[in-house]
Amino acid sequence: MSLTLKNKVWALLFFVLIIVVLKSCTPVSEKKTIRVAAAASTQYVLEALIEAYNSKEAVQIEAVISSSGKLTAQIEHGAPIDIFISADTVYPNYLFENGRGAAPPTIYAYGQLVLWTVGTYDLSHGVAVLIDSSIQKIAIADPKTAPYGRLSQAYLKEKNLYKRLEHKLILGESIGQVNQYINTEAVEIGLTAKSVVMAPKLKGTGQFVDLENTSLAQSMLLLKRGKNSTLAVGFYTFLQSTEAQKIFAEYGYSSGF
Incomplete structure (x- = not known):
């Protein structure tokens, strides 16, 4: 094997090694997983929303379902959550006022x-x-x-x-x-x-x-962990879309927009 050919082979191997290392160092926020904490009342509509979103975006969305109050406590104690979907406006406002949110809460629907x-x-x-x-x-x-x-x-x-x-x-x-x-x-x-x-x-x-x-106003909050994830921001934006609002309506909600 000529010296030139050997150099090309080593260069190719080095390039492959760099790619492997870079992939292994991908930040958590860039991995295709979103963690959503959602009120128990939204469990079924959330399943439909995730299905609709996944028909366009190949993103894994992990849902943590419980009462809004218990989820708020978990978030306060550092639970790794990107988006909080509450059954009211009180808990998201509380978290935002205490520095947990990336932006003010958004009313997504009325229950x-x-x-x-x-x-x-x-x-x-x-x-x-x-x-x-x-x-x-x-x-x-x-x-x-x-x-x-x-x-x-x-x-x-x-x-x-x-x-x-x-x-x-x-x-x-x-x-x-x-x-x-x-x-x-x-x-x-x-x-x-x-x-x-x-x-x-x-x-x-x-x-x-x-x-x-x-009628109960219900809001959601993009948490600080989620603001650096284009995936979380994408799903948060989708929840405010016309398509998402139609799905909410099918489950008895009135529009939040």
């Missing part, structure tokens, strides 16, 4: 509180049915950590029913647990998010009725 049962109760008069003696257990999310729980509590108080029904209330740590209680008939009835009962997996299960004047 709706509903009364849901898999039983045959007459829901035509709304929460008045909860007084019925045949109803012994009513599920709501924990008001301390779940926005829909806080809204449920406030609604029952507004209707002068909270004190009368307090002994019947079964608290779920999140809307997810409330839905499990209702769907498995561990309780007779419950107050939950419309986005849940409109999901294809649960649509047509039992019956539900909207509770008047219970």
Whole structure:
């Protein structure tokens, strides 16, 4: 082998080695994974949103699902999250005011509180049915950590029913647990998010009725960890798009834009 040919071979090997080293040193923020912390009420719509986004962008999106309050605590304690999708505006505003956000929160949609049962109760008069003696257990999310729980509590108080029904209330740590209680008939009835009962997996299960004047503004926050990731910024921008808003609408949300 001539000296010139040997030099070319060594040059090629050196080039390949450099490429391998550079790939192994790729920053975490540039790897094709986004971590999203999302309120339990958004679990089903988030699955649909991720599917729609992945039809265009090959990005792995890892979802951490829990109550908005618990997710806020995790983020405060340093959980590696790029985007926070809350069931209210309170928690994202709190995190932003405490220096966790890359920019002010954005309202992505308005949710709706509903009364849901898999039983045959007459829901035509709304929460008045909860007084019925045949109803012994009513599920709501924990008001301390779940926005829909806080809204449920406030609604029952507004209707002068909270004190009368307090002994019947079964608290779920999140809307997810409330839905499990209702769907498995561990309780007779419950107050939950419309986005849940409109999901294809649960649509047509039992019956539900909207509770008047219970629209809930819901916002999201691009966290400082996510601002340096073009992937996270891309998905955050998609959630504000017309396409995403159509998907939110299919799950019972009103537009945030």
